[in-house]
Amino acid sequence: MDGFIRVENISKVYQTGRDAVEAISSVSFLANEGEFIAILGPSGCGKSTLLMMCGGLESITSGRISIAHTPVTGPRASVGVMFQDSTLLPWRTVIENILFPVKIQRRPMAHYRARAEELIEMVGLSGFAYKKPHQLSGGMRQRVAMCRALVTDPDILLMDEPFSALDAITRDEMNDALLDIWDRYRKTGLFVTHSIREAVYLADRVLVMTRRPATIVADVRVPFGRPRHNSIGGSPEFNAICDELRSLIEHKRAPRWNGTKAA
């Protein structure tokens, strides 16, 4: 289905006293079903806000977003979310945390318990189902958060810099874990990141966002198929795309410093 997620000309204006700050300016894009889209941009460019608007967690000043031909007006049951922080409830065990969405949405527990166990196995956390979050490493906690996002089998996964708080090695492992998940479950994904390599490594398409006005300046297709092997990271093609994206970000950022700090 074309345009599973349709973002049409949306803007976000924050009213602070008498001033109005335009956080996002006329952003449009389409995401096809099963497509993994990375939203790449510098910190504070409004990419998280854009993601939250797609999840119905943030109001839209103008424009519209629809998912599967239904306008987004609020949170939608069939969406999985991941944040920078794993956001696990410290008093619940791993499996209880994973089943939290099931409990909240009053779905049949027995059915989803089996799925939760399958997911735990899948992300390599077998034997940790009854541990508490503080007994896990940062990477393991984020794996639990990944399972929680997937447990209800949502059709969309919204990820807000989910690996940016992890160290570089763990981050690479998590990228591979996410690729495995993708090959197996194939969701439609929006992934916010400020890492160029991460965006190229994971996504089918990379949307480049810039600050002031916060808008999408490029939509770059990543030509690698799936399943992906981590050797693509060293290929000249991979590096060429990274360079292209870097120059897009830098080029668009230049006018801000024009005349004063031109580098």
Next chain:
Amino acid sequence: MKLELSTRRSATVEAAYAVGLPAALGVVTLAAWQLGVKLFGISPVILPGPSDIAVSFNGITGDLIHHAWATGSEALFAFILSCAFGLALALLLGSSAVAFEMLYPNLIVFQIIPKIALAPLFTFWLGIATTSRLSYAVFISFFPVALSTMTGLKRADANALLLCRALGASRWQTFFSVQVPYSLPYFFSGAKIAATMSIIGIVVGEFISADEGLGYYILRAESYGQTARIFAALIVLCGLGLLLYVLPVQSERIVRKWWSE
């Protein structure tokens, strides 16, 4: 192995310090007190020495137990009621924006009143029996529980709340599955204050009107000039305070276990 041995020894030394230093200070203070009283010939009616206090326990132990029971059971009851009442108020304020807007500023203003000064009113309104002392003790103890639990409800992890919204959780689901558990540590810090306040409340109540209890005992001893007995009653009060304080500390330990095991 050697390393382990040396760390173990330093732990023993540390424990000796932790117990030994305060104990040494206590002993030195008692000795100085005893010496001072003898040296300056201070009358035991003004300030009895530690030995006088120890001796005074002779023959009044039964009395002290009787009065300690009266004060202790009322304080315990007051503590439990304060926790229940404080928690209920915090849950009400935390779950309803209207209740919060209406009550919270008033609670803060109320908190500023020197509540000791209100004690006589309770006798006036509720008579001279247990009800009056109990109500007063609850009145001064439930504030800390309510206020700190309130704070806890407001401090729930912002991302966890966002997650609840994303999942379409109802307000009650969010409240009970995220906010309430996150507020528990705050509740316990309020309960620890309430444990001490409950005893203060009961003793103040006994000062005003009672025919038993340690507050009553202290006033009676004072009127007979039996200063050593006042000190003896104070020591028993400290013991009671400690016993009551153990309740929230132990409950908190149990909850922490639930969080982390």
